[in-house]
Amino acid sequence: MIECLVDGSEQLSLPADDRGLAYGDGVFETVLCVEGRAVWWDRHLARLERGAAVLGIAVPDETAWQHDRERLLRTAPPRCVLKLILTRGSGGRGYAPPQSTRPRRIVSRHVAPPNGAVCDGLRLRWCATRWSLQPRLAGLKHLNCLDRVLARAELHEADFDEGLMCDVAGQPISAISGNLLVLRQGRWLTPPLDACGVAGICRERLLEHGLIEIAPLRRDEVETAGGLVVCNSVRGILPVIRLGERQWPPNEATRALQHRLAEIEPAFTL
Amino acid sequence: MIECLVDGSEQLSLPADDRGLAYGDGVFETVLCVEGRAVWWDRHLARLERGAAVLGIAVPDETAWQHDRERLLRTAPPRCVLKLILTRGSGGRGYAPPQSTRPRRIVSRHVAPPNGAVCDGLRLRWCATRWSLQPRLAGLKHLNCLDRVLARAELHEADFDEGLMCDVAGQPISAISGNLLVLRQGRWLTPPLDACGVAGICRERLLEHGLIEIAPLRRDEVETAGGLVVCNSVRGILPVIRLGERQWPPNEATRALQHRLAEIEPAFTL
Numbered sequence: 001m002i003e004c005l006v007d008g009s010e011q012l013s014l015p016a017d018d019r020g021l022a023y024g025d026g027v028f029e030t031v032l033c034v035e036g037r038a039v040w041w042d043r044h045l046a047r048l049e050r051g052a053a054v055l056g057i058a059v060p061d062e063t064a065w066q067h068d069r070e071r072l073l074r075t076a077p078p079r080c081v082l083k084l085i086l087t088r089g090s091g092g093r094g095y096a097p098p099q100s101t102r103p104r105r106i107v108s109r110h111v112a113p114p115n116g117a118v119c120d121g122l123r124l125r126w127c128a129t130r131w132s133l134q135p136r137l138a139g140l141k142h143l144n145c146l147d148r149v150l151a152r153a154e155l156h157e158a159d160f161d162e163g164l165m166c167d168v169a170g171q172p173i174s175a176i177s178g179n180l181l182v183l184r185q186g187r188w189l190t191p192p193l194d195a196c197g198v199a200g201i202c203r204e205r206l207l208e209h210g211l212i213e214i215a216p217l218r219r220d221e222v223e224t225a226g227g228l229v230v231c232n233s234v235r236g237i238l239p240v241i242r243l244g245e246r247q248w249p250p251n252e253a254t255r256a257l258q259h260r261l262a263e264i265e266p267a268f269t270l
Numbered sequence: 271m272i273e274c275l276v277d278g279s280e281q282l283s284l285p286a287d288d289r290g291l292a293y294g295d296g297v298f299e300t301v302l303c304v305e306g307r308a309v310w311w312d313r314h315l316a317r318l319e320r321g322a323a324v325l326g327i328a329v330p331d332e333t334a335w336q337h338d339r340e341r342l343l344r345t346a347p348p349r350c351v352l353k354l355i356l357t358r359g360s361g362g363r364g365y366a367p368p369q370s371t372r373p374r375r376i377v378s379r380h381v382a383p384p385n386g387a388v389c390d391g392l393r394l395r396w397c398a399t400r401w402s403l404q405p406r407l408a409g410l411k412h413l414n415c416l417d418r419v420l421a422r423a424e425l426h427e428a429d430f431d432e433g434l435m436c437d438v439a440g441q442p443i444s445a446i447s448g449n450l451l452v453l454r455q456g457r458w459l460t461p462p463l464d465a466c467g468v469a470g471i472c473r474e475r476l477l478e479h480g481l482i483e484i485a486p487l488r489r490d491e492v493e494t495a496g497g498l499v500v501c502n503s504v505r506g507i508l509p510v511i512r513l514g515e516r517q518w519p520p521n522e523a524t525r526a527l528q529h530r531l532a533e534i535e536p537a538f539t540l
Binding site: 004011016020021023055056081083093094095097106108110129134136142148149176177 | 288298300325326351355357363367378400406407415417418425446447
């Protein structure tokens, strides 16, 4: 974290009684910023609002977020990431929030990881940790992320860059830090996220442009795919070169998808 | 929160990059303290250690917790609650913790709610929100509590004091803030928590003394029970007087169980 605003003030700390800490009672977004422009800003705010509505947290006015964004981008390098957190605010000791609670917004600036288009290819493994099942929170980006923390700990940095996670029934859902796209018979498919997973903004854009389709996938269908990629809104499309024993050489379909994404959003130009 | 120690120093705030906030990456305990004595202290620390081991968080030496406890109890009223939180510490923006992360402990003092033995009886409802399913975290008291926050929001304070939660398959698991005990044919039964739920310390003690037994229960078996109680380590045993349409008058079996608990732990004397 380079810089941080808590409710608009420069601060590197927050009250210890914040319910985001106590219960994970909040939502978050990570937004790629390129030369002062926040990529898919409206989409990120819309998802944050959807999540907050499910949790019953009032969302601060958009101008508050915009103000934080401008303040942090003023001194930013050409490429950086803003993380937006909205918590229910301070609370007592109990699941019911006090009547007087005011939501708290925390916006911080971070180093941007490289564009997925310059990634040589991810080495993936299947994680034993399942994506937690909580139907009311499916698709949302909330602060209860222990499933991904546990899955991440299964990777041994020397051998794997990313992990694939299944739901509790063993059905493939997502990579740890991005959505999974699977090439089968010339079509890019991505698992439905009705019960668990985070519905990524990059995935959403690709769906809208008809470049990918939602389809349930079995593990063996992932393993025998013509190609795999992981996508997220910070890195775009990351090719996969290995999953367990299976290897994929760099392929035209992945390059083509990266090109199409770059047309949709120039931040991901190759 | 009345007073708070962060890593042993009096502080009401913590770094905004704590992973407890970012991901709910930590565990917690709430401990009843009566006249300077922390009730079931060793049990609470043991569960905290079990949880931290699953998450791969190193637990501070017991003397550190003891020191915090003594410091906060020095000026405490005869009855209070200490909340212990252990997070993985500060982190970057990513599920993998930095190599250098140091776990952070946060101990705060709170007002104690009344002994369950003086409670007239809880009015319960079934919550629509399910207990999240994450087998690796079953039974533990970690910081990913959005399921209980959502369930709590289903109660309308005027009508209900507590809620009963089922797992995603619809099987009764627990009350929101305590374990569920169900009287059937003269035996107190409590649902197994192999897949979800928090294995409470009060429940653990009652099991050890052979006062309750683990048994899977259907919703209709809960509704047609001879009596219901909710138990937790802060309030002991709370009688239930109503669940939906069904009502239970004060009954001898509940009083007897409360008496037995008071023999085990005098903090819960009637």
